[in-house]
Amino acid sequence: MTKKLSFSEAAKIMRAAKLEPLEDYCGNNKPWKCKCMKCDRVVSPRLSSVKRKSNGCGYCSGNRVDANDAIKIMKAANLKPLEDFPGSNNSWKCKCMKCGRNVSPSYTSVKGGGGCGYCSGNRVDASDAIKIMMKASLKPLEPFPGSKTAWKCKCMKCGQVSSPCCSDVKRGTGCGICAGVIVIPELAVKVMMKANLKPLEPYPGGSTSWKCKCLKCGKEVSPKYHNIKSGDGGCKYCGGNYVSAKEAEKLMLVNKLKPLVPYVNTDTPWKCLCLVCNSIVKPRHHSIKGGQGGCPICANKKMSDSQKLSQEEAISVMKNAQLTPLEDYKKSDKPWKCRCDKCLKVVYPRYSGIQSGQGGCLSCAGKMVDPKEADSVMRASGFIPLMDYPGSNKPWKCKCKKCGRVVSPHYTTVKGGGGCRYCTELGIDYTGPGFIYLMTHPYLESHKIGIGGSKRTRNRDRVKDHQKSGWKLYQRKDFKTADEAFQVEQSILDWFRLDKKLGVYLSEFEMPQGGYSETVDASEIDLPTIWEKVEELSRVKR
Secondary structure, three states: OOOOOOHHHHHHHHHHOOEEEOOOOOOOOOEOOEEEOOOOOEEOOEHHHHHHHOOOOHHHHOOOOOHHHHHHHHHHOOEEEOOOOOOOOOEOOEEEOOOOOEEOOEHHHHHOOOOOHHHHOOOOOHHHHHHHHHHOOEEEOOOOOOOOOEOOEEEOOOOOEEOOEHHHHHOOOOOOOOOOOOOOHHHHHHHHHHOOEEEOOOOOOOOOEOOEEEOOOOOEEOOEHHHHHOOOOOOOOOOOOOOOHHHHHHHHHHOOEEEOOOOOOOOOEOOEEEOOOOOEEOOEHHHHHOOOOOOHHHHHHHHHHOOOOOHHHHHHHHHHOOEEEOOOOOOOOOEOOEEEOOOOOEEOOEHHHHHOOOOOOOOOOOOOOOHHHHHHHHHHOOEEEOOOOOOOOOEOOEEEOOOOOEEOOEHHHHHOOOOOOOOOOOOEOOOOOEEEEEEEEOOOOEEEEEEEEOEOOOOOOHHHHHHOOOOEEEEEEEEOOHHHHHHHHHHHHHHHHHHOOOOOOOOOOOOOOOOHHHEEEOOOOOHHHHHHHHHHHHOOOO
């Protein structure tokens, strides 16, 4: 049981907190009328709270506000109070002495740097809001609901009705339908019908497979709306990119080949029984479809039984392919040592491959790169390779001759004119300050990670570029250098693709401003989880 304090004991505690009691001690948890020895105001704190906080005057601690002081602060912010002080966190009706409008900010918000919402641009009145929407070719169809509330409007360009927020339109967005961000199901159906595709189910979304019937061949297919809208694809059967299992099996039987396993695709070797010689063979469907014959055993036997190809005929075929044989012709499916007439390299093509149009020199076709030649290209472009050639489209660890930094460009990028990301004169300055950002798009249902920083030229802001297309910023984190932000971004992308198995969600069509390769499906992962990983990776020393 707590011992009851005497007046002298209690008064001693209050005086230590610069409070002089003005009445008898009435209890530990009851208001005790006192005079503050700092500001001379009369206050009534409880002894229990003074013991906990060692400070009793609410005015001196900033927890209480004097009405006269509050009025002075409001007037200093060009706000004239129209009613008595209602409390620091309550709306306080005032008149702005700049624009003349009546507003109701709280005292705490004004003390923290706020003021008139209209003058600061955070609030919009109905007449100004209508002007903003009309300037963006959007005609309001209902009274102004507020700057951050969906506002039903009609686009004066496309004639469609949508509901953008005035605040978004003010930042630079417009009609989502014209921008391709919002898709009207009825219009989507028209686009599909124009491509000879009749939808068999309601519109599922731009990036989701849509079950349709091809009006040309009658087959059922499932293309994506955004692919059709951008002119990429249609019916996979009519386009020749896809063959049904029945059609593929029928073609093999016509060529005296009976499939022994299910059809996979046109490029996969297909185990078949030759109905002529009863041999088990594995031809490719596309080879049979291209007229390259059926059973290779029967084809070789037919050649051996007939007059063999003469040396002159074989050499003539190779010469026409700009290849000079360096040894006698032996067999159509055996490598034949030749010299390429273009690059003078020694190559080993097959006669059968040349006959089928496959080409002879892989180097000239761009399918093979000589490591020594690749090394020369990198050195001529200002790089010193620090490892053996890894492949044309893989990161190649090198040292930049100009800045001395270690970078990992792709050989194909450098050969195409690319260079060191630190020394390039355009884009992000990786040596200057940078930041990583996380954005989301409610209509495209996608999240995106990205980086930004100081620019050498053009001074573009990637975040603002995306915001103009309807993206909303979730979080941003600053770094001393853009390179640090880049390293965290690359780690996040590896986490997306390798650990979380999340693929690139949007297409280049959906993000004309760029950055689609850094997107993920919003339904697969939430923003807090991503940002928690960003914070974790940011703490890793590099």
